[in-house]
Amino acid sequence: MYNQVFANTTNNVENIVTTVTVKHFYTKSIDTSGWLKVKLDPSNKFAFLCDYTKVIIQKVENDRTYFLIKEGRYANNIASLSNKNAIKCLIDCSRGTGATLTVTNLKRKKEISIIRKQELNQLFADLSFNGNKARITIDSDVDYVETNPLSPYYRQILHSKPLPNGTYNILAPFTAGDKESTDYYRADPNGYKALAYDTVWFPIEYAPTYNSNFVHVGNLSEGCITCYEIQKWNDLYQYLISNRSDSDGKYVGKLIIG
Incomplete structure (x- = not known):
């Protein structure tokens, strides 16, 4: 299936160092969820990896392909897929070196969403990305319950506010x-039937909110960069997920507001 050997090797000749080239592969979900279900070894527990997570193939054994996860929450764990799924879901490709999202033309306006069917005091803006543009909301002026367990305000009711101008x-x-x-947003009669990857949310690094702001799809923003123009989400997702801006794969890019 794979025409390279990825096992570690040693050199028994003293004072001679051998350089071993290791080939990286990247994960690809088998459906349009954006998450690949893998089995961790040796626990046999399941884990979910986002698309374009870097891995190194270790071995093919007993109809399963084993690989080392190189980044993300399961970094340094060995996982496996069936050989059939490995061929489809561990791909030989390259990633971009960092996405850039630019938010401009902020304007507050009350509007009724045709999908949510509620009037909200939206702070609309234009989001430019990869030569495209989408209408977004960066605040819907609503109360919400803090769901981030890392926040000292966990489970408290807060009021939304937009991220300040700056680079994130x-x-x-x-x-x-x-x-x-x-x-x-997909199932509603007024929704977008081709919407995909809607459960993939990209955290924005911002210490005051303990990274509780995200780039995601929807019509409601609790201070997130919310892709209000639902039809543009698939393209925005593909642009973000196919980029990493650092060698550890921690970041997909940067956000510029204002």
Whole structure:
């Protein structure tokens, strides 16, 4: 299946160092969820990796392909896929060196979403990315319950506010978002049937909110960069997920507001 050997080797000749080239592969979800389900070794517990996570093939044994996860929350763990799925989901490709999102033309306006069917006091803006543009909201002026357990305000009711003008790092996805928060953007009669990857949320690095702001799809923003123009999300997702701006794969790029 794979025409290279990836096992570690040693050299028994004293004072001679041998350089071994290690080839990286990248994960690709088998569906349009954006998450690849793998089995961790030796625990046999399941884990989910976002697309374009870097891995190194270790061995093919008993109809399974074993690989070392190089980045993300499961970095340095060995995982496996069936050989059939490994051929489809461990791909030989390259990633971009960093995405750039630019937010401009901020304007507050009350509007009723045709999908959420509620009037919200939206702070709309234009999001430019990879030669494209999408309408976004960066604040919906709403109360919400803080769901980030890292925040000292966990489970408290807060009021939304937009991120200040500035430049921010965008992190690679860590865990899947709540499907119930986005599925109706596809299922609703006024929704976008081709919407995909809607549970993939990209955290924005911002210490005052303990990274509780995200780039995601939807019509409601609790201070997130929310892709209000649902039809543009698939392209925005593909641009972000296919980029990493650092050697550790921690960041997909940067966000510039103002």
